[in-house]
Amino acid sequence: MRIAVQKFGGTSLATQELRSRVYEIIRNTRDEGLNVVVVVSAMGRKNDPYATDSIINLVKEINHEPEPREMDIIMSCGELISGVVLSSQLTAMGIKARFFTGEQAGIVTDGNFNKAHILYVNPKKILECMEEGLVPVVAGFQGIGENGEWTTLGRGGSDTTASALGVALNAEVIDIFTDVEGVMTADPRIVDNARLLDAITYNELCQLAREGAKVVHPRAIEIAMQSGTPLRIRCTFSESMGTLITHQTHDSMDPVKFISDRLITGITYTSNIAQVKINSQSLQDKKGLELKVFRSLALAGISVDFINVQPDLIMFTVAEDAAVRTLEVLKTIGLHPDIELHCAKVAVVGAAMTGIPGVMAKVVEALEESNIPILQSGDSYTNIWCLLKREHMEQAVKALHDKFELGNK
Known part of the structure; x- marks a missing residue:
C-alpha cells in the first residue's frame, strides 16, 4: 500500500474556504495513486476561538497554575475540533473520511504531561480505515500514556505525530503543509533576497530548527531521519513542491547531487x-x-x-x-x-x-x-x-x- 502522510497546520484549517484547498491537495494526492493519512493541528492561531492558546487561556484566567493532567486534556480539544470539522467537510465534498484521536490512532507516549515523547505507534486502526477506502484524519499533538492518561507532545507536536505515523506506516513521504513556501536561507521578513531551498539534509534542517527556524519541530525531523523517510515542507496555498528533506537528493534521470556539498545552508x-x-x-x-x-x-x-x-x-x-x-x-x-x-x-x-x-x-x-x-x-x-x-x-x-x-x- 502506497501511503503519504500529510499534516496541515492551523492556518490551513481556519476557514471553510481554506479547508476546501486542503480537500484539493488530498484529492490530487489520491489521484496520483497514494493513500492519504491526514494529521491536523488546532484551527487558527493565537487569539482565534479554537486555537490552543485560546483554550489554555480559558483555564488560566481562573487558575494560573492548573494541574498538568487537566491542561493536557483541555489542550487536546483544539485538534479534536479541527479533525472532526475537516473529516466532515471532506466527506461532504466527496472524500469519505474518518476522524481518530491520538489514542485511537495508536500513539502511545511515556505518560509525561505537557511534553510527552512517543514510545511507539500501533497503526492498526489507521490501516483498517484505509483498507475501507476512507481517509483517516488524526488529531496531532496528542497521545495516550501506557497508564491510560491523555498526554500532549509539546509545541510543534503535530509535526511529531505526522513523522511518527509516517514511519510506522512506511509512508513514501511525510508532507508538512504550512503557510510558508518551504525552508529559506534566512527569514524573508529580515532578508529580502532569502532563497527557497529545494532540498536540505535532515541534519541541516534539525540544526536550523534547534537554532530558531520554526518551519518544523526538530523531533519530527529526527524521527523521519531514523528511518530515512523523506520529509517535505510545503505551502498549502501554493503549487510549489517546497523543500525536500532527506539524506541526499537526485532525480533518477540526473547525476546524483549530494546536497551536503553546499558549505552553508x-x-x-x-x-x-x-x-x-x-x-x-x-x-x-x-x-x-x-x-x-x-x-x-x-x-x-x-x-x-x-x-x-x-x-x-x-x-x-x-x-x-x-x-x-x-x-x-x-x-x-x-x-x-x-x-x-x-x-x-x-x-x-x-x-x-x-x-x-x-x-x-x-x-x-x-x-x-x-x-x-x-x-x-x-x-x-x-x-x-x-x-x-x-x-x-x-x-x-x-x-x-x-x-x-x-x-x-
Whole structure:
C-alpha cells in the first residue's frame, strides 16, 4: 500500500474556504495513486476561538497554575475540533473520511504531561480505515500514556505525530503543509533576497530548527531521519513542491547531487536571551563551583544553554523570562553574577562546514564590517553561533547571509 502522510497546520484549517484547498491537495494526492493519512493541528492561531492558546487561556484566567493532567486534556480539544470539522467537510465534498484521536490512532507516549515523547505507534486502526477506502484524519499533538492518561507532545507536536505515523506506516513521504513556501536561507521578513531551498539534509534542517527556524519541530525531523523517510515542507496555498528533506537528493534521470556539498545552508536566530557571567577569580573556595551552579539551576527547573566554563569564569545563557529567577537561585549559593539582558543568538548552519578552514573568519569579518560586537561564540560540526545584543540581530542575519552569498543560486 502506497501511503503519504500529510499534516496541515492551523492556518490551513481556519476557514471553510481554506479547508476546501486542503480537500484539493488530498484529492490530487489520491489521484496520483497514494493513500492519504491526514494529521491536523488546532484551527487558527493565537487569539482565534479554537486555537490552543485560546483554550489554555480559558483555564488560566481562573487558575494560573492548573494541574498538568487537566491542561493536557483541555489542550487536546483544539485538534479534536479541527479533525472532526475537516473529516466532515471532506466527506461532504466527496472524500469519505474518518476522524481518530491520538489514542485511537495508536500513539502511545511515556505518560509525561505537557511534553510527552512517543514510545511507539500501533497503526492498526489507521490501516483498517484505509483498507475501507476512507481517509483517516488524526488529531496531532496528542497521545495516550501506557497508564491510560491523555498526554500532549509539546509545541510543534503535530509535526511529531505526522513523522511518527509516517514511519510506522512506511509512508513514501511525510508532507508538512504550512503557510510558508518551504525552508529559506534566512527569514524573508529580515532578508529580502532569502532563497527557497529545494532540498536540505535532515541534519541541516534539525540544526536550523534547534537554532530558531520554526518551519518544523526538530523531533519530527529526527524521527523521519531514523528511518530515512523523506520529509517535505510545503505551502498549502501554493503549487510549489517546497523543500525536500532527506539524506541526499537526485532525480533518477540526473547525476546524483549530494546536497551536503553546499558549505552553508542558512542563517537563523533566537531572541529573548539573557547572558549570565559568574567571575570566580575573587572567590576563596572554588572547589565544586561548576557542579553547584548547574545543579542548583537544574533543581530550579531552569534550562541553560551556550555554556562556557573557564578557570575563573562561567558563562551561559537562559531565556530572558528566567533571568530574575536565575539571579535568585545563584544568590542562594552566595553568587552575584553579571547578567546581560536583551541578547540574541545568530547561527550559521551547514553540514559541509566540518573541517573547512576560514568559516569562522568569515563570520567574524561579516560582523566586524557591520560594527557588531560578539558577546560569546560557540560551534559544533554543523553550525557556528554568536551571541549578540538583540538590537544587532537583524543586521547580523543580513550581513552573514550576504557574506556567504546565500542569495545566489
